[in-house]
Amino acid sequence: AGGSSFGVTKVKSKEEILPAIAKxxxxxxxxxxxxxxxxxxxxxxxxxxxxxxxVFPVTEVVTHNEFxxxxxxxxxxxxxxxxxxxxEKLSKRVQKxxxxxxxxIEANGIIRVxxxxxxxxxxxxxxxxxxxxxxxxxxxxxQIRAAELKISDxxxxxxxxxxxxxx
Numbered sequence: 001a002g003g004s005s006f007g008v009t010k011v012k013s014k015e016e017i018l019p020a021i022a023k024x025x026x027x028x029x030x031x032x033x034x035x036x037x038x039x040x041x042x043x044x045x046x047x048x049x050x051x052x053x054x055v056f057p058v059t060e061v062v063t064h065n066e067f068x069x070x071x072x073x074x075x076x077x078x079x080x081x082x083x084x085x086x087x088e089k090l091s092k093r094v095q096k097x098x099x100x101x102x103x104x105i106e107a108n109g110i111i112r113v114x115x116x117x118x119x120x121x122x123x124x125x126x127x128x129x130x131x132x133x134x135x136x137x138x139x140x141x142x143q144i145r146a147a148e149l150k151i152s153d154x155x156x157x158x159x160x161x162x163x164x165x166x167x
Contacts, residue, residue, distance in 0.1 A: 041115070094117075097125070111128060114128075
């Protein structure tokens with residue numbers, strides 16, 4: 001759970017299982033094995049204050065690698081398209097699910113939720129990022145810009161909301 005997909009391997013045959021497990025154990029003391037889901041990778045960020053809910057435009061993640069791994073994330077092997085090239089109805093569903101997840105986990109500040117959407121438009125949540133990256137090339141700043149908002153205004157909203165909660 002260190003982030004950036006360290007130790008992750010896409011296994012395609014029985015012979016690849018043990019080396020993949022060994023690679024994963026090089027990164028930590030626990031290993032998780034899960035099924036591969038083929039589809040379009042999407043991510044959606046949002047935040048809430050006492051006065052408003054802001055769900056950002058959905059980003060489509062198109063990797064040039066087998067999956068969205070460290071190399072894709074940090075060495076330019078990915079296209080990040082905001083807003084995503086998906087039907088508006090699907091985009092709204094992803095945004096609605098993101099807002100429901102925010103409430104369900106009682107989040108504070110900004111979160112980002114990653115998804116895979118199959119050809120049949122089945123939406124699978126991959127992970128919840130409660131401290132998403134905030135570099136100039138990270139998803140959240142891209143989504144904020146696509147929403148025609150300023151990062152400084154979003155951060156001010158979040159900080160003021162946190163201060164008001166303490167009062």
